[in-house]
Amino acid sequence: MTMEEYNSGDEVVFSADEASISVKECIEGVIGGTDYNQSKVNQWTASIVEHSLTHLVKQGRPFKYIVNCSIMQKSGAGLHTANSCYWDTATDGSCTVRWENRTMYCVVSVFAVAVAL
Amino acid sequence: MRGMDEYHNGNEGSFSSEEADSVVKECIESVVGGDDYSQSQVNKWTASIVERCLTQLIKQGKPYKYIVTCAVMQKTGAGLHTANSCYWDTAVDGSCTVRWENRTMYCVVSVFAVAIA
Numbered sequence: 001m002t003m004e005e006y007n008s009g010d011e012v013v014f015s016a017d018e019a020s021i022s023v024k025e026c027i028e029g030v031i032g033g034t035d036y037n038q039s040k041v042n043q044w045t046a047s048i049v050e051h052s053l054t055h056l057v058k059q060g061r062p063f064k065y066i067v068n069c070s071i072m073q074k075s076g077a078g079l080h081t082a083n084s085c086y087w088d089t090a091t092d093g094s095c096t097v098r099w100e101n102r103t104m105y106c107v108v109s110v111f112a113v114a115v116a117l
Numbered sequence: 118m119r120g121m122d123e124y125h126n127g128n129e130g131s132f133s134s135e136e137a138d139s140v141v142k143e144c145i146e147s148v149v150g151g152d153d154y155s156q157s158q159v160n161k162w163t164a165s166i167v168e169r170c171l172t173q174l175i176k177q178g179k180p181y182k183y184i185v186t187c188a189v190m191q192k193t194g195a196g197l198h199t200a201n202s203c204y205w206d207t208a209v210d211g212s213c214t215v216r217w218e219n220r221t222m223y224c225v226v227s228v229f230a231v232a233i234a
Binding site for chain 1: 154156158160162163164166167168170171172174177182183184185186187188189190191192193194196197198199200201202203204205206210212227229231233234
């Protein structure tokens, strides 16, 4: 939030903690308190990625973003995910948020790729 | 792999979804083709799939940063929904998603390619 003060020279680093907080709020805002619902889940995943992306872009940092969201019904099935990135580890970054309630799991990943200025 | 090298003029190096699609399908097949879902192996599988895909993509030598994600889910009737949204330069950046399944599991792999200025 006070990152604007760091506008000196080359301060362009992705903050995974800030992004995590932002994403958690988006998830809660869309599905907090609801039960898994097959007819709504497509709307939910779309809303979560859109809201998360909007928040990130509002931060006005020189990054391109990819936001990924998966929602799975809790039924005992196994779900495993992995990701691998080929980029500039000095400036690019990601964060993954895992959220759950009684009836579903939600996993959101944000990938931020620095834009050369 | 095919005739894309012939197009080596100026803007060569745009992301080809079709090429990425075939690369990803081959990587999935080589890692889990013919296997049944196995809880003890699935972490290894997702890691291998993303690593292989990334390696093959980098070998193409195009000026891109890549993010590869992979989700493997046991088939039990549970619902799984994923969505992603990207904030980038639509002229040069691109993605592709491959959905694969066999009798006992689903595998969804997404590749995001972000052009390096």
